[in-house]
Amino acid sequence: MTTVLADRSVYGVIVPSTNTVVEDEYYRHRAPGVSFHAGRILIRDEKLDDDASFESFLEDLRREIGKAVESVLTCRPDHLIMGMSAETFWGGAEGAAEFERWMRELSGLEVTTGAAACHAALTELGVRRIGVITPYQPVADEQVRRFFTELGYDVAAVRGLKCESATSIADVGPAELRAAFAAVDAPDVDALVQAGTNLPVMGVAAELEEELGKPVIAINAATLWHAYRTTGITGPVPGAGSLLASL
Structure with a gap:
């Protein structure tokens, strides 16, 4: 839905609880009339210092994604953006497509993933x-x-x-x-x-x-550009590279 303050589009953004960059960069390059609202995936162990730790981190993500989506859907967003990327690349092209299908089923919304x-x-x-x-x-x-x-x-x-x-x-x-x-x-x-x-x-x-x-x-520029394009947001966003400048 749109709101009084965001009369063009409202985005739900799924981010790990450890992430401090996605929302900051999105708001620095926000198109007029849109808003971003985070559903945070609780990460209990932030260690990534070897392959085993990284895979454990992803297991945490998978367990908690559903809760983050359930939470952010209560603000009735128009579109869902995955503000996390490792999981969206996992399993190659088919794994990425399956993840995207799962997120659509989970949320009932069109979804922007980093890989896509x-x-x-x-x-x-x-x-x-x-x-x-x-x-x-x-x-x-x-x-x-x-x-x-x-x-x-x-x-x-x-x-x-x-x-x-x-x-x-x-x-x-x-x-x-x-x-x-x-x-x-x-x-x-x-x-x-x-x-x-x-x-x-x-x-x-x-x-x-x-x-x-x-x-x-x-x-983050790619997901922002993709979400804007998918929801019909046009008009260049300066200072963020060629993709957003070409909207």
Whole structure:
């Protein structure tokens, strides 16, 4: 539904309780007449310092997602955005599609996921060879690589930052982000992509696009763009990169 303050669209946003970046970046680049309302997935153990810890973190997510969706649906949103990304890439293209189907069934709403939004953005841009950065451990990096490869992308490189906890992802600064993007870039790479919604990348990505002359897709920009497009929100959003500038 729309509201007095949000007369164009109301979005439910599902985020891990450890995430401090999604809502901040969304509100910095909010289109007029929309609002965002979080359903937070309770994370009891934020450790991500090895593959086993990362898989345990995902198990927590899966157990708690339903409660977060149930909570946010009480504000009657028009559309659901998954403000978490690792789970949306898991299992390759089919796993991502199954997750999206499950979220639609759970919520009764159209859903934007990180994986689907990145694919839609790359399709819109017409690029195939990509470099990817993540905050993840290797087990999750391979899932990201698998997803893009199964959809026909040529993944030149994936650089995982191996952040030690879910909260420490938000502590990664611009210099480290730039170095990670540089590590997966090359003259024959058409676009750079970032996964991991708690990485504060939107501002850095917009700057790098200007400097490199190629698309740099921050996942929070991609999900915001996808949700706006899906719900008919038009009008450029400045300062957030080429995707949102092209609305």
